[in-house]
Amino acid sequence: MEENQLFPVFFKLHRLHVLVVGGGNIGLEKANAMLENCPQATITVVSLDFLPALEELTHQYPNITLIQKSFSCGDLLGKDLVVAATNDKAFNYHVWEKAKGSRVLINVADTPELCDFYLGSIVQKGNLKIAISTNGKSPTIAKRLKQVLQEAIPDTLDEVLNKLSQIREKLTGDFASKVRKLNSITEVLVKPESENA
Numbered sequence: 624m625e626e627n628q629l630f631p632v633f634f635k636l637h638r639l640h641v642l643v644v645g646g647g648n649i650g651l652e653k654a655n656a657m658l659e660n661c662p663q664a665t666i667t668v669v670s671l672d673f674l675p676a677l678e679e680l681t682h683q684y685p686n687i688t689l690i691q692k693s694f695s696c697g698d699l700l701g702k703d704l705v706v707a708a709t710n711d712k713a714f715n716y717h718v719w720e721k722a723k724g725s726r727v728l729i730n731v732a733d734t735p736e737l738c739d740f741y742l743g744s745i746v747q748k749g750n751l752k753i754a755i756s757t758n759g760k761s762p763t764i765a766k767r768l769k770q771v772l773q774e775a776i777p778d779t780l781d782e783v784l785n786k787l788s789q790i791r792e793k794l795t796g797d798f799a800s801k802v803r804k805l806n807s808i809t810e811v812l813v814k815p816e817s818e819n820a
């Protein structure tokens with residue numbers, strides 16, 4: 624079976640500066656996904672024109688800026704991540720070349736082979752977040768799986784997370800004994816049902 628070799632990480636987008644090139648459907652979708660996860664995300668969108676929905680985002684979120692112009696190399700200055708989402712494949716390639724030249728990580732929305740990272744489909748329940756990738760095979764399946772997990776995970780899981788966090792804060796002893804204690808408290812979650820009776 625082919626394996627998914629992507630390595631998931633969770634970015635703190637309020638500490639990074641993201642450049643989105645292209646203010647159409649995909650630029651909107653990607654900016655929206657980032658802002659829904661991190662309302663404080665710092666995002667600059669450079670585009671020849673913008674969908675009205677993108678302009679509305681600037682009223683809702685404090686750190687998104689729209690600049691109406693064609694992308695140029697200087698737009699990469701101070702940026703940590705780039706999403707190239709113009710409707711011009713050759714131009715997206717040009718953005719990719721410039722980003723690589725500046726060693727900035729880039730996602731080229733229409734060309735998975737040029738992506739340093741993919742955006743995932745995201746399940747969120749309070750403090751819990753699960754990111755799903757199908758290795759680029761089917762973003763639609765990623766979206767459907769998200770919907771299934773979103774329903775299946777109980778809202779009360781967030782209470783469990785908060786309680787465990789409190790216990791974690793209060794535990795004393797060395798690292799190994801804390802790990803032992805936390806593993807023993809949560810063992811019930813992985814034991815077969817029959818052993819819990």
Ligand SMILES: C[C@@]1(CC(=O)O)C2=NC(=C\c3[nH]c(c(CCC(=O)O)c3CC(=O)O)Cc3[nH]c(c(CC(=O)O)c3CCC(=O)O)/C=C3\N/C(=C\2)[C@@H](CCC(=O)O)[C@]3(C)CC(=O)O)/[C@H]1CCC(=O)O
Pocket residue numbers: 652653656730731732733734735738740741742743744745755756757758759760761762763765766769
């Ligand atoms: C998960 C999600 C995150 C997000 O975008 O925030 C995401 N795509 C989503 C939706 C979606 N995208 C597309 C459809 C239409 C139906 C279809 O094609 O299936 C739908 C479904 C819909 O919108 O309903 C079309 C599409 N997508 C890509 C290409 C290019 C290609 O494959 O060559 C094309 C064809 C373009 C064309 O034909 O012109 C590429 C990528 N899309 C990815 C992520 C990365 C792989 C993730 C993975 O590993 O699974 C990757 C590789 C790069 C990236 O974009 O990061 C988000 C779900 C959000 C949610 O959870 O609701």
Ligand SMILES: NC(=O)c1ccc[n+]([C@@H]2O[C@H](COP(=O)([O-])OP(=O)(O)OC[C@H]3O[C@@H](n4cnc5c(N)ncnc54)[C@H](O)[C@@H]3O)[C@@H](O)[C@H]2O)c1
Pocket residue numbers: 644645646647648649650669670671672673674692693694708709710711712714731732733762
């Ligand atoms: N990864 C995904 O999830 C996904 C999904 C669907 C489509 N796509 C691909 O993404 C690309 C964009 O699709 P779209 O629907 O957003 O297109 P769109 O036509 O809605 O928007 C394109 C935007 O790019 C801007 N643009 C064009 N040239 C520019 C330049 N030189 N500098 C700055 N901005 C420029 C335009 O002003 C426009 O706002 C397409 O190639 C499409 O195949 C990717």
